[in-house]
Amino acid sequence: MRLLNKIWGWMLVIGIGVGLVTGKAAEVSTALVDSAKNGVDYAIGMAGVVAMWSGIMHLAEAEGILDVLTRKMKGLIHFLFPDIPHGHPAEKYISLNFAANILGLGWAATPAGLSAMEALNDLEEERRSTHHPLAGIRGRASQEMCTFLVINVSSLQLIPMTIIAYRSQFGAAVPAEIVLPGILATAFSTAAGILFVKIMGRRP
Structure with missing residues (x-):
């Protein structure tokens, strides 16, 4: 900073x-x-x-929509975050954040991302209090937090709604022509991010 x-x-x-x-x-x-x-x-x-x-x-959480979304993305979440306990609240917020990013809804992804980070921080505090073997050094981000941050920043998008809205607002002739370049760019960046965190995760 x-x-x-x-x-x-x-x-x-x-x-x-x-x-x-x-x-x-x-x-x-x-x-x-x-x-x-x-x-x-x-x-x-x-x-x-x-x-x-x-x-x-919060409405989606109260109505059980987050639970459904989490079940649909269970395989992906477990692949990316194998050490998060099944049923942990972080899974719900990570799923919602990923879904919002895929749809290009950056505004929707922000609150879910903050909630996910809080849940991951709570998980790390639990590990430290119980001397869990996965507990990291106090004051440092956990492996799950780093993984989530990298993937969230890479932000795979199929329909970049926010960018389309901005382009329309500023008078672009074809606001949606950014869709294909956006898919290609974010697909490569997300793949690179996942590869990076998997390689770094193997280091002590």
């Missing part, structure tokens, strides 16, 4: 410096104000959408 803060900080300083040196101080000032405004608008919009999908996720 510190490295990321430094990178963004230097990018901001260099950008402002280049703007001043090239005589575009007015444009830089306008861009800063507009960016701040857009950032607030984006945060407010994101908060509302995340709240909506969080509510939908």
Whole structure:
């Protein structure tokens, strides 16, 4: 996080410096104000959408939809996370996160992903309290948490609904033409992510 803060900080300083040196101080000032405004608008919009999908996720859990989804994806979840106990709450949230990502619903995947990470953290705390042989070092992410993060970031998408919506909003002639390139790109990235975590998981 510190490295990321430094990178963004230097990018901001260099950008402002280049703007001043090239005589575009007015444009830089306008861009800063507009960016701040857009950032607030984006945060407010994101908060509302995340709240909506969080509510939908809890409704799906209460109605048993998550249980059905978990059973359908049981083989995949067990292959990717062989050490998660059967029936653990993390399975439900991971299944919902994967399903949302496949459909390109990034907003829906976020609440499920956060809940999955919390459940995986609880599992790791249980292991440490019982001195389980799979328990890792305190303060470090578990194998399951790293695996979930890598696969979630790679994000296999069959129908990138969010990107299609953005393209439509900004006037793209054919908003859905991104579907095939999106499938190919995310399929390769997901395969690479799974291969990576499986190889790294064999290391001590």
